[in-house]
Amino acid sequence: xxxxxxxxxxxxxxxxxxxxxxxxxxxxxxxxxxxxxxxxxxxxxxxxxxxxxxxxxxxxxxxxxxxxxxxxxxxxxxxxxxxxxxxxxxxxxxxxxxxxxxxxxxxxxxxxxxxxxxxxxxxxxxxxxxxxxxxxxxxxxxxxxxxxxxxxxxxxxxxxxxxxxxxxxxxxxxxxxxxxxxxxxxxxxxxxxxxxxxxxxxxxxxxxxxxxxxxxxxxxxxxxxxxxxxxxxxxxxxxxxxxxxxxxxxxxxxxxxxxxxxxxxxxxxxxxxxxxxxxxxxxxxxxxxxxxxxxxxxxxxxxxxxxxxxxxxxxxxxxxxxxxxxxxxxxxxxxxxxxxxxxxxxxxxxxxxxxxxxxxxxxxxxxxxxxxxxxxxxxxxxxxxxxxxxxxxxxxxxxxxxxxxxxxxxxxxxxxxxxxxxxxxxxxxxxxxxxxxxxxxxxxxxxxxxxxxxxxx
Ligand code: ARG
Numbered sequence: 050x051x052x053x054x055x056x057x058x059x060x061x062x063x064x065x066x067x068x069x070x071x072x073x074x075x076x077x078x079x080x081x082x083x084x085x086x087x088x089x090x091x092x093x094x095x096x097x098x099x100x101x102x103x104x105x106x107x108x109x110x111x112x113x114x115x116x117x118x119x120x121x122x123x124x125x126x127x128x129x130x131x132x133x134x135x136x137x138x139x140x141x142x143x144x145x146x147x148x149x150x151x152x153x154x155x156x157x158x159x160x161x162x163x164x165x166x167x168x169x170x171x172x173x174x175x176x177x178x179x180x181x182x183x184x185x186x187x188x189x190x191x192x193x194x195x196x197x198x199x200x201x202x203x204x205x206x207x208x209x210x211x212x213x214x215x216x217x218x219x220x221x222x223x224x225x226x227x228x229x230x231x232x233x234x235x236x237x238x239x240x241x242x243x244x245x246x247x248x249x250x251x252x253x254x255x256x257x258x259x260x261x262x263x264x265x266x267x268x269x270x271x272x273x274x275x276x277x278x279x280x281x282x283x284x285x286x287x288x289x290x291x292x293x294x295x296x297x298x299x300x301x302x303x304x305x306x307x308x309x310x311x312x313x314x315x316x317x318x319x320x321x322x323x324x325x326x327x328x329x330x331x332x333x334x335x336x337x338x339x340x341x342x343x344x345x346x347x348x349x350x351x352x353x354x355x356x357x358x359x360x361x362x363x364x365x366x367x368x369x370x371x372x373x374x375x376x377x378x379x380x381x382x383x384x385x386x387x388x389x390x391x392x393x394x395x396x397x398x399x400x401x402x403x404x405x406x407x408x409x410x411x412x413x414x415x416x417x418x419x420x421x422x423x424x425x426x427x428x429x430x431x432x433x434x435x436x437x438x439x440x441x442x443x444x445x446x447x448x449x450x451x452x453x454x455x456x457x458x459x460x461x462x463x464x465x466x467x468x469x470x471x472x473x474x475x476x477x478x479x480x481x482x483x484x485x486x487x488x489x490x491x492x493x494x495x496x497x498x499x500x501x502x503x504x505x506x
Pocket of ligand 1: 071131158365369370371
């Protein structure tokens with residue numbers, strides 16, 4: 050059915066229908082739309098607009114429709130334009146004249162805003178939970194070899210040795226901020242638009258605060274125009290998901306490097322790698338490459354929505370219907386990325402010996418010599434210069450910094466700094482990569498994770 054037969058003398062053109070119908074993608078909102086309608090029905094009864102019997106009949110009807118969706122027996126009528134129309138049409142079929150009262154004091158404009166907030170509230174909770182599972186996977190990788198270390202890089206040039214747990218912890222902190230961001234977004238979106246009507250409220254005696262409370266919203270909207278036109282919460286969610294995607298893309302890139310023969314720091318399990326249709330020897334980290342690539346569509350979805358919202362006049366405009374597909378797409382792909390990466394990390398073998406050899410590169414000791422000189426009272430800039438000359442000498446000779454130091458009368462007392470792991474153990478400053486500092490930050494990380502999990506619950 051179209052919902053406005055009274056006004057029109059001809060049916061909608063097929064090309065307009067094809068352009069404007071949204072059931073094909075918004076049917077996934079059925080459970081949240083029914084939840085919103087259940088609260089609306091109880092609100093109408095509370096306002097004296099439905100009798101107790103009518104309210105009970107409509108609630109039973111909505112439950113029956115929910116079951117039809119869940120067991121796959123709900124059938125779309127060819128005239129159902131969107132999920133809201135479909136449910137109202139079915140309610141009227143099942144409950145007759147009472148069904149025709151369902152949409153009293155409500156517009157699809159406040160209805161869709163309510164439904165989408167309920168849906169997004171659940172969806173961000175679920176993504177945040179998945180991220181916490183990925184954090185657990187990172188934790189497990191670190192725990193397999195707590196003493197393992199690798200070179201830390203800047204500009205992708207070896208810089209200083211870092212513990213594997215320190216390195217993975219850096220990813221964990223960024224993902225934990227994503228969890229916090231999703232929870233922050235959830236708190237901001239937790240306001241009910243139900244009762245705003247088409248744009249200006251209604252003359253009927255409904256109480257938006259009553260339905261807001263039934264739906265677990267923190268409060269009802271304050272301004273009806275804002276209630277039906279605000280999609281900040283979708284944009285904010287898409288930003289938070291893009292940030293997750295970008296963090297995962299950096300982790301993906303790192304796995305591509307680590308699993309290359311050139312680095313050789315890690316191998317992924319056979320169940321998380323793919324072969325080549327032509328080259329029998331290949332074992333490819335497609336999982337990491339796809340994680341790297343999918344961030345593109347997440348950013349695209351965010352950008353697309355922002356452009357849709359830009360310049361829209363108050364209040365509801367049909368443009369807003371275009372908020373859903375980017376949201377659904379980003380949620381789907383970010384979830385795929387998180388779960389596959391968690392599996393890939395769990396399947397990973399870290400080659401601690403290869404990583405250690407790379408991290409014990411004598412050049413990485415240069416800063417330790419400079420810092421020892423500082424402890425002896427040499428101003429840092431001079432110490433930097435002196436050690437720089439030693440490095441330059443090693444480069445000119447094509448030899449190792451250790452050889453130059455050992456052969457130098459002035460600096461041979463620093464040869465002990467080149468012992469395997471010595472540089473790592475010297476990183477004692479809080480938050481740094483040394484073992485003691487790492488133990489402390491691991492505790493901070495796990496406390497922060499628990500706080501986020503508590504906020505999420
Ligand atoms: N399917 C529509 C949407 O997603 C529902 C609201 C339609 N409202 C309207 N006035 N045409 O935005």
